[in-house]
Amino acid sequence: MKIVVCEFNQETNSFNPVTTKMEDYEQGGIYRGEEMLRELKDKPCAVAGMLQAIKEANAEVLPGLSMYAQSGGPVEQEVVDAFLQETMTFIRQNLPVDGIFISFHGATQSTQYDDICGLISETIRREVGETVVMAASCDLHGNATEKMIKNLDIVCGYHTYPHKDFFETGYRAGKLGMEYLLGEKKPRMVRVMIPMIVPASGYTTISGPFSELMAYGESLVKEGKLFDFSIFQMQPWLDVAEGGSVVLAIASDYKIAEPYAVEMAKRLLDMRNEFNPKLYSVDEVFRMAAENKSNRPIILVDSADSTNAGAVGDNAYVLKKLLESKLSIKTAIVIDDPPAAELAHQLGVGKKAVFSIGGTEDPVGSESVKVEANVKSLHEGVFIQEGPAGRGLVRNIGHTAVLSIGNIDVVVCHHMMGNGDPQLYRAFGIEPTFYQLVVVKACTSFRAAYRLFAKEICDTNTPGAASVHLLSLKYRKIPKSFYPFSDLKGYQINDIAYSRL
Template identity: 30%
Template sequence: MRIVSGGIQHETNTFSHQPTTLADFERDSGCGPDFSGGQAVFDRYRNTGTIHGGYIDAADVLEFDLIPLICAKAQPSGVVESTAFDTILNLFLDRLSETPAVDGVLLDLHGAMVTAACDDGEAPFMEAVRERVGPDIPIIATLDLHANITQRMADACDVIIGFDTYPHVDMRARGREAGELLVRMIRGEVQPVQAYRQLPLLTMPPMQCTLREPMQSLMQNVFRMEDEPGVLTATVAMGFPFADISAAGVSCLVTTNNDAALAEKKVEELAGWLWDLRDELQPQLTPIDEMIEFAATHDGPIVYADGSDNPGGGAPCDGTVVLRALIEAKFQNAVVGILHDPETAALAHQAGVGATIEARVGGKTDDRHGTPIELPAYVRALCDGHFVHHGPMNQGVVGEFGPMALLLVGGVEVVVSSNRKQLLDREMLRVIGVTPEHRRLIVVKSAVHFRADFGECATHILDADTPGIHRPDYANYDYQNLRRPIYPLDNVTVDFGG
């Protein structure tokens, strides 16, 4: 049995002015500038907490030949340039054509990609693969919980399996599930029938977190549904609201074994559960001054999640609003990170540990996340930025920040890096000499993913009320292409399951 795998992953923030280029994919994919498949993918992802880690697990257990063709990804940012998308798609299709006797396809996609040519970035990829392999070869796609799933996507694949967790700690399990289900399809043991629903509903990242209510209880209901006779898998996609496209928002799918009526009944039931939670899924934010007052009188470590500047959602990750407030308040024993500031990192490396540099920190990308802070800063530590994820998310995957520096300004430590990455793993601070458990306050450039690892040590977690292109506040965005009416922007009446 021969199964090919691969795909392109990008979460596109259309409110970002930074286009996503082919060079971004070449830098972030980790399999060489030629997007090597085959052994390069096995070497990078075997025994890791990733979708391809799960594909490889399934291949090992079920003894099928897995042939990874390409695994391309770039950090979330603005619209993907057509040259980048076309190059990666054509590489995948060319390698697919060169692979004989393919029995099935596993597509490792995100679901919230927007390209210069198409708001629904994944659908053309899926459709091109379907056209190449024909109608009889089964295709399963794995998508992120933030996917803006469309009917085109659902029609192009036999099955879509979405992540069940946010933070995304179940990627390996979902990849394994996809591989196992595809084998059952190839053997003729099951005949999946998939039903899809899109809700007139937008939600923001903080309350999409499956470690807190109401998502925690919702997902328990989803798991119980998946245990019912005839149900093969169920997916809740909470959507990515920072994409001004028609399809942005919540959707769900249920796949049954050759029972279309059951699939329709169950997806309507699932949509109803989601709709009933619409008011509970709206976030509450804590202003900076309230956070500082709270942190000064409570034991740490307290985590302040600056999700508005979250690079995991396309933000520049060099915002200075919280840092400036902490410096002005003369706050003690705080660390802010990780700011994407190659210029400051290079200056610190030139000066060396123990030097004091005249720094111009952050605020270099745009004017929506704060202005640069000019100040003397003590260089406490330097490193090359090479680390391995130790936390539950992406466990085992090698990461590269490039040259990093730990700066000290009064009682505030600032971590700067040369590459833009979300702070979601304590190892990302340990690599530069910071022990997060020993800090009173940790300001993370992250919305939710940090909870997977930092949640174990945090005494309190507060969602930041800060400016930025990933701010969880609908008033921050001028939607022009989003379908309307949609809740909570509009009054909407709908009766799922009625």
């Protein structure tokens, strides 16, 4: 039995005006053939899980193309076209094949199409016909569109947030795909979509109502009622006409899967008002930090500018507000700013100059600030991320400098990565516990590491492409009968789709 394995992965933030290009994929990782097997088989990623499931079934792997990029603005269509062209050629050369297993994010938009995972699934399905088994893994924040459901036999989403079950999700998709091919199971998938988006920092699977719903789904699988299930809370910064939260249930029959999918979707809908995190104002956080005499920092969460959520990472809003406040707070901040990093490298350590910090990539959406700063240290920008990154743990953020403005230290770099890991500071000589205030541009992933030493973690009201205030963003495509734009009182479940009938 021959199974093609491939990957096209990126999470799109429609409000980030900087498009995602081939060089972003080169940075995230492009592998093909034997190189893909070598690079990914031992990594904590979905592709590795699929490979494991294929190996256990003694089937043959045909390793195709894997392309992965960090979250960001819409993908240039020519990048998608390049993936499709190479993948379709590879599939044609290897026909007949029995299965095609794909690792997606699920919320990928291009400069031309809203539903890239649907487009890829449909293009492959058209080529290989109805009998080939197609299985995909997705991020919990994916957008499980009708085109995906109708062209794929199996879709499995992460069950954890913060995400840590990358491998396990790929394994679930791969295993069910192999069981289908071997005639052991006949999976039938039902999708229920509800018109709602909620901020990603409003829930986790560690505690709270969302974690209870996830546990309920897992109990249904354990009891043998379902083969698999997924709950997608589509990442809310994706502005598309077809999108929303989704419950997927897979069972031996649509009639078995559908009532469970509807029940879980109703429960998810009912908890919609519980997903709004309490937000501090920057001034409230500054006041707390100014009084902080402990050796534990206050964490100001600037999730609106989190590159993990596809924002630009170049917003100097917090720095600007802090300078305006005239408060003396020992602070660490990180900001994407290639020109400032290069200027610091030209000047050398110990030199002083007026820097314009921030707003270099999105001059319209991001604040900048002009200020005299000292070049404190210079770095190549390579560090090892300790947390579960899901990919290679070596991070390269390009030429990096630490600028000091009084007792504020600003890390300026080319492309921020590994935001959830304190190593993004420690690797550049900044020990967070020596600071009263540390700014973290991340959403949820950072909590595991930061809560070990933070005095307080403050979700803060800041502007940006990944703002928690969804109503402040300029959605153009999402229908208006959508939560939180509408309260959905009296809404009846009506959007049900089935995998191939």
